[in-house]
Amino acid sequence: MSDEFDAVVERVRERVEPDAAERERLERVADDLRERARAAIADLPVDAEVIQVGSTARDTWLAGDRDIDLFVSFPPEIDREDLESYGLDVGHAVLPEGHEEYAEHPYVKGTRDGFEVDLVPCYAVEDATEIQSAVDRTPFHTEYLAERIDAALASEVRVAKQFLTGIGVYGSDLRTRGFSGYLTELLVHEYGGFRAFAEAAANWHPPVEFDPEDHGRETFDDPLVVIDPTDPERNVAAVCSAEAVARLQHYARDLLDSPREELFYPAEPEPLGADGVREAFERRGTTPVALRFDAPDVVDDQLYPQLDRSLGGVTSELDRRGFDVLRAAAWADETVVLLAELEVAERPAVERHEGPPVHVRDHAAGFYEAYADDDPEADGTYGPFLDGERYVVERPREFETAVEFLESDAVFDVALGAHVESAMESGYAVLAGEDVSALAGEFGVEFARYLDPRP
């Protein structure tokens, strides 16, 4: 089995290792970009350094990846406005057809000879603990790893990144909430190779803690804690979710038990058609309901946390109202779908409402009088009657079905993300039961995964 594992890894390694032509092309483009940036800096009233960062700078990119990240590092004395305007000047000079994006501050993004190029301004601080903005840290990371990741280890990093990509946990974006490139490199360095990393991860008992420079001072409440070697106050794995860690553990064991290349390059499931969706929910005996609306025009790192929040808000309220959500999912493409699969399609016309104990005289009398003259047939109110020491009344329920609730204004009372809320205010559709299958056109792959969720 050891041989089999190694054989699989070697096959993956061949696929992820860039060949000489790719390396040469990358180097040529990067050199050219750096030179253009330096020329643009020469026109500025301040000096600045051009630093290549990221996986292409560290020789840990995956073959076919086409990201070049160039940072323009300005003296820490200049103020933020100047930094931003100089940064954009350099960016536009280097990438005349690029456009501006916004992360910590605005930067220019464009393409060059088939490469995706980011040109980001930062401050040249002395130490990573003195950063003025989050991006100032990146050059320190690149420098730290450059001294520690040799060619052999870089090759192991590539295999690890491909594995994490294959199992869906590569990336520290807020949709994936997985392992960043920097984190992956630190872990592979820590364990000395991919296999040792996989074997260790298979046995992790979160919280798992590393402090490569042994300088951590804070405590963190995360399943995985890797103290940043360049900043003792930061957990590099802060964004990594418990589920991403569990997923790594699950697949590390799977790979060690039965090594195979598919884990690194999984096939996307066949999209499920409308009939398949309808039949599956019928077989499960559940009631699917969905909210559909136009996707708000925000970046993924804003969108996905808001979808999580909205889905959580809607499902808690469905639970609270007795429609018992079995499982739920949020999907986004051109449109957003919040899907909740209900165990209970309908509640009675009445709901139990407990009043005060009879002995709390004023309160109890007030409760009793509020309902005493209601008639069961005319008002749909039953009671008040005694249950133990309390008055209880059965009164009309606000929403007998989940659809009634979702179609009402009450849905806006749950915790929705701001952009989700305004997107829904522009209009949303409620689908239920068989009609949900109409979503298969846009989300057939997502339905396939949802309805056969085996990893």
Next chain:
Amino acid sequence: MSDEFDAVVERVRERVEPDAAERERLERVADDLRERARAAIADLPVDAEVIQVGSTARDTWLAGDRDIDLFVSFPPEIDREDLESYGLDVGHAVLPEGHEEYAEHPYVKGTRDGFEVDLVPCYAVEDATEIQSAVDRTPFHTEYLAERIDAALASEVRVAKQFLTGIGVYGSDLRTRGFSGYLTELLVHEYGGFRAFAEAAANWHPPVEFDPEDHGRETFDDPLVVIDPTDPERNVAAVCSAEAVARLQHYARDLLDSPREELFYPAEPEPLGADGVREAFERRGTTPVALRFDAPDVVDDQLYPQLDRSLGGVTSELDRRGFDVLRAAAWADETVVLLAELEVAERPAVERHEGPPVHVRDHAAGFYEAYADDDPEADGTYGPFLDGERYVVERPREFETAVEFLESDAVFDVALGAHVESAMESGYAVLAGEDVSALAGEFGVEFARYLDPRP
């Protein structure tokens, strides 16, 4: 309003006060019975005393009540077997057509000139704390009250008893779990009259505690505690339920607010027919289910606690299985009905089943392997999948409807009373939805109360 209250009480008093003819007839029959008992005792090898106890002995019976309780009090030295056999000898001599019943020990019950007569043996202990059987206490109660309840107070007691009867909480039997005659007399004596009792009860804050002889040593966890004047270790109100106390409080306030005779003599509701039952449940949007079986042949004090226990067992299990019981009731006549009104008629084919956290490697791997090869379509199992740090699987649910559960052997796994269990083992029917309305023939009044439960 004071006048109105008094006027109502006076009208009630006239109805509950036995007239001269009734008193005379009672006295004549009681004298005759006592004499016959003494004659029978003369034939025994031991001496014994005949004591009349209960409300007819204390002049607190309600007009038309026809109970005469005679105790035959034997020396405490004789053993239990002799007590029982001598007691039955006297009983049969006094009531040649009577039959034996069994409470603490066997006794003879019969009728005499239209009166229901109980002839019960007991031990003539020195003190109520030295009793050998519960009935030994009764003569002490009669003696205690005889010294304290004069004719005026006896009349107040009668009104109080009629009020408690009217509102359904008179009696310490295990169906009513209300106020015994002795308890009622102690409370009326404590407050000095019916009205003061009602005014006080309207303001009670349970636990309410009395200790007329100021000799209590124990603490009791009951809503109403009245330390027995003849036994410091006993709470006379031990059997009185929180609901009986709340009911007294509710109706005491109602009577004080708008005094009226109907509270003392409520009309039984019109029985609800099958159509009315069906329409009511339709209007409520619930799913009624019922178990029906032949009533076990046991006395009410055995039957009703078992019905409570069985109903509790069945409804907890229905709740646990997701059928959410809105309200339930147990009724007994020739047959027994356990009725549960469900909010949820049906659950999905699958249910969520949480596995261990992934990091608990052996346990997690065992869980994963148990389900990994199941197919959603063929096996109805979905997953295992990851939810946070755990494995979760959706697997086939045991019972999708309450009826399936109630018709299965699993219903015998819930806590049923012993006699209910054996009655059900001889056969039971499960009715659901519209079919429940067929029970209206036998339980029309109960349905009427259930479906319009306003007091």
